[in-house]
Amino acid sequence: MYKIPVNHLTQLFSLISGDRALYAPIEKNGQVRFGRWSESEKVSLDKLNTIRSAKDFFFPQSENLVAFKTEGKKITIIENRDDSEAFILFGVRACDAASFDILDRVFLSEPVDTYYKARRDNGIVITLACSEPEETCFCNVFGIDAANPAGDIATWIVDDMLYWKAVTAKGDAFTETVKGLIEKAGSFENLFEAAGSPEEEKLKKYKENVKKIMDSLPLHDLSLEGFNGEALNDKFNSPKWKDLSEACLGCGTCTFVCPTCQCYDIRDYDTGHGIQRFRCWDSCMYSDFTKMAHGNPRTSQLERFRQRFMHKLIYFPANNDGVYSCVGCGRCIAGCPVSMNIVKVVKAMGVDKNV
């Protein structure tokens, strides 16, 4: 483990962003979004949820897949995928980091999605533990530890000191690179010192404290009992969907701010000289979602609303060793214009512990 005084982070960022892009939670006009770091940007180490999640870096809202050009009866296929460059993603919270595993299950299983894989291979994820979870946080329900985030490198901020620990081999290699950069730069003393057992002890206490807070959060004991493949028909046919979906506007906010929503559409754009095929995020809330030649399989908002939660809580775990497609980040709780969200659905549809 290494330590860096928080007030030296700018120097560290400056060093590591020399040969590749560094993205971090940037505060602008009071709002925090992941953005490209430069010395003039203000990094927020405090805000937990960026407006959009970190999935954007691996699964962008839209991207080119391929292009076609036709001349008479000849079709030329043109490779036009967006170049993926090496990058560092700093400040990812435990929930977002866990969402990458969920996305990996979709995009890295056969047939591997090479567009997604290129970005995963090129990205180094540096996570940041949460010191002060919000009341909307419920990552613990999905077995995620806010104080022990995954990623290639995990970091913690305790008393103005940032602790740095490599988690994966990629993280190990990058840590060595950072050490090399610092040695080469020469003039930064105390920038990246090895941390010893007193610090380990300090970190242990910090983690215990975060755990205590997590256990006191209003949603910490949300029960997912009864949400599994066996309950598919019961849940699907439940009369409760009618009331739950009643207020839904059919906008895509929940799906677009969600770190695990991974549905996309593939479309052809007629450029006038050929076709540009792209893919873009889709939302099960939209009326044309999964529209096929025969029409649309879900003609009402009730059915579209149900699809989102059935996918996250029933279909996905049934096909993925019981892993739910939710990480408890709370973005949908904060974002929904009518305040309908997965927690309300789970509580309404789940097994009532008090009965």
Added chain:
Amino acid sequence: MQRIFGLIKDKAEKLLAGGTVNRIIGWTGGEFFYDPTPAVFKSKEELEGLVYNSFCASNLSKYLINESKKDGKILALLKPCDTYGFNQLVKEHRINKDNVYVLGIECSGMIDINKIRDLGIKGITGISEEDDSLVIQTIYGEKSCRRSDVLLEKCLCCKGKQHMAYDELVCADKPTDGSCQDTLEASAKPSESTTDRFEMVKKLEAMSPEERYSFWRDELSKCIRCNACRNICPSCSCVKCVFDNDASGIASKANTDAFEENLFHIIRAFHVAGRCTDCGECSRVCPQHIPLHLLNRKIIKDINELYGEYQAGKDAESRGPLTDFAMDDPEPGIVAERGGDH
């Protein structure tokens, strides 16, 4: 707030029991105190879930497009500003007024939970209000702030406490009779509503075209095309939006170029021109916090200057400035003249 809520609930129960209405549209409580959801209540038992507090910002009038097509009369709980949207939808024959019973309810300005969070207050679990002071319970101890500092953006330019349409009114200070309206009118506006709602529009107008372009590029490029602004908007009531129509060729889920999201919002602003009541819901629901209401306000300001002061939704009968014709209407040339010489 507690008192007015009690009165609203009593009234709703009575109207339901007496058969005046067969259901009620209001708000139901959520996981937290700040996340009520619009809901329809069909029985006295269901009404136990009704809430009305400082977080019931959503304008229920748009739901009445569908609800008023169903059998029986529905009781709609409308705040003063919500009645503008209601009137406009009645005017456009989108709401069947015969199937709606409007209960005008008092509002003292709605609170924006995000503004409280922006003050650095985390882990919010409860709130108590007394006049302008808010005491906020959090996981990390008790915090406080001024109510007027955390009002929703739309409430900073409150249109006043008067309901533009109602069958009956409920107010806390007097029993529900004809005098209620006077009470509401006489009482002070929620905050220091001295705020000029066109202040920012004037600033934008004063900018050079390059500055203005860069302001809107910065804001609109954040758009993720979630359509929340369109779907919440009481003026966006097309049965099928052109942007949802695959066959239109412009159903753009992705932007074909960087300017496309700008066009979406500009087209939408023009489509609701003269009909937008400035309810501010578009900006409230935007997950990217784009100040969309400024586009509408610019058009409202222009309409006011060209055709005289006009407030959409003030009544349900009159012709709007853009759907009426008079011999002395300003000629389009005035637009060019205003732009100066180019």
